[in-house]
Amino acid sequence: MAVPPLSTGAMVVFALVFVALVLFVTEALPTDVTAVALLVTLYVLRDWTNLSLAETLSGFASPATITVVAMYILSEGVQRTGVVDRLGSHVAAFTGKSEKRLLGATVGLTGPTAGVINNTPVVAVFIPMISGIAERAGLSRSTFLLPLSYAAMLGGTLTLVGTSTNILASDLSRTLLDHPIGMFEFTPLGIVVFLVGAAYLMTVAPHLVPERVPAAVDLTERFEVQNYLARVGVPEGSDLVGRPIDETLAADVDGDTDVRVVQIRRGEDVVPVPSPERTVEAGDVLVLHGHADDVDSFVAAAGLRRRSRVRVDEDDLHHPDAERVLAELVLTGGSEFVGETPAEARLQEWYDTTVLAVRRGDELYRANVDDVRFEAGDVLLVQTTPDALGRLREGGDAIVSDASGGDPTEVVETAAEREASTADEETGREGLPPLSPKTPLALGIVAGVIGVAALGLLPIVVAALGGVVLMVATGCLTTSEAYDAVSWRVFFLLAGVLPLGLAMRETGGAEFLAGLLVSGAEFLPAVALLALFYLLTGLLANVITPVASVVLMIPVAVDTAQRVGAEAFSFLLAVMFASSAAFMTPIGYQTNLMVYGPGGYTFSDFLRVGAPLQLLLTAVTALGIAAIWGV
Known part of the structure; x- marks a missing residue:
C-alpha cells in the first residue's frame, strides 16, 4: 500500500511530538507543565494543527479526564477505611518467615486490589507493610x-x-470506533495476563532480583552515614558554654564548614534537634552531622573534644522517651517538596524533621544535604517525630518505608487511629489496624459505582461522579480530603496531551505513520503486526508516560488496522494493555519510581527483570486478543 503524503501540518505536529518526548524523558520541565505548554503551542499554531479553541481545551472536558479525577477520590475513600492497612496483620500471620509465602501474598493481594483501586495508593500502602514484614522475617x-x-x-x-x-x-x-469499553469487557484477558505475570514473578523473578538491601540492616548503615555522625563533648572552660546553638555553629575558623547539631545529650536527658536559640551547657554531648573534615575543623576551632570513637548508630538517634525516630521516606510524584531544598520545604520548622541523607538512584548525598533539591522518588533518611511522620503520610508528600523502633505502619499511627485502636482492644481485636466506622459505606459506594457502570445503567464518568458526591455527603471524605486525593499533575497531563492525538488525526499524521508501518510490515500476518504494536507501545511507555503512549499510539493502531482490513478494536486493546507494561525502567511508571529507592535497585535491575516479562506478555497478550476478539 502507498504511504500517504506528509502534510505541513503533520510535520509541525511531529516536531511538537519530538520536543514533548525529549522533555518527558529528560524532565527538564515537570510532565504536567510540558503537557500544558504543548496544549498552548497546539493552539498558537492552529493554522497548521487544525485545532479550534474548543478542540484544544477538550482534554479538560474529556470523560476520561473527569473519570480519572473521580476515581482518585473514590480510591482515597476506600484507603481511609483502613481495610488495606489491616491486610498487613493477616499477611504477617500467614507468611511467617517464608519467602515464598510472602512473595505469593505480595503478588496475590496487590494485583486484585489494584484492579478496583488506583494502583498508586495501593503500592504506597503496601511498601511499608511488606518492608516491615520482610524485616521481621x-x-x-x-x-x-x-x-x-x-x-x-x-x-x-x-x-x-x-x-x-x-x-x-x-x-x-x-x-x-463508537465503542466505549465496558467495565469487565477485557477482564478475561486481564486475568490471563495477570496469572502469567504472577507465575513469572513467583518463579523466574526471584533468581533475577538481587538483594540490594540486606535484611535487618541498621538505617545508618543503609545510608552509610555513620562516618558523617560524631559525638563531641563541651568541656567546662569552653567559650561555647551559655551560647546559643547558632553561635556555636558559627564558631569555626573559616565559616565554610557545613555542620549541624542533631542532638544534645545532657546527663540522662536527650534533647533532640535543638532549636538554634537553645544554649549549650558545660558537660553537654553534641551529636554532629557533616563531612568528617568539616566536623574535625569545627571541633578544633570550637575547642571541643571527641567523647568516643564509637560510631553513632540507629539506636543513638532513636529515643522513644524523647519521641524521636529515625525513618526512611520516599517522596511521591505529587509531593509539594519536589523541586525544593530541605530549608525551602521548611521541614525543620513545620515537621520538626532533620534530613540526614538523600538517596537518588545510585547517588547518595550525606554532606551538604541542605543544598540538595528534592526530586520525585528521592529516599530520605530523617530524624523526626511519630506525629510528623503521620502528617507527612496523611498529606501524601511521602511514603514512610521504614522507621526505627518497629513496623513503620505502627510508628506513624495518628491520634485518631490510636483512639480507634483502643476501641479495637476493648472489643478483643487488639493488634489489628483500626477500621473506620464509615468502612461499609465507602466500600458499598465503590461497589455501587462499579456495578452501575458494569450493567450499563450509567456511563462510568456519571457513576464515578455520583460516587464522589456520596463519599462526601455520607462523611466518608471531607471536601478538602477529596480535593487533596486528586493527582492534579495527572489531571493536567491528561488535559494537555489529549489534544495532541486529535491534532495527529486532523493533520493526517496518524494516517502517515500507519502507512509507514503497513508498508514496512506488509508481509507480516495480522497477529504479528498486533504484537508489534504491543511491543512498540510498551517500549514507548518505558521512557515517557503511559498516558502519552496511549494518546500517540491508539490513533496510529486504529488507522493501521483499518488499512490492512484487521479488527481495529483488537489493535486498540493491544495498545491499552501495553501501556501498563512499562517494566524495563524505573521512570516509565509511577509505581516503579516508588519502589526504586526503598528497594535499593539500580536502573539495570528493571531491565534485567522487566525485559523478559515484557517479551513474554507481548506474546501472551497478542495471542489472547486474537483468540477472544480476532484480528
Missing part, C-alpha cells in the same frame, strides 16, 4: 518490592477502572 525487602510494583501494574489490566490509561483508551475507543 529476616528477609531482604529487595526480593518483594519490584514484584509489588509489577503486580500492581498487572492488576491494572483487570478492570476498566484499574488504571487511568484504561479509562483513556475507552474514551478514545468511543471517539474513534
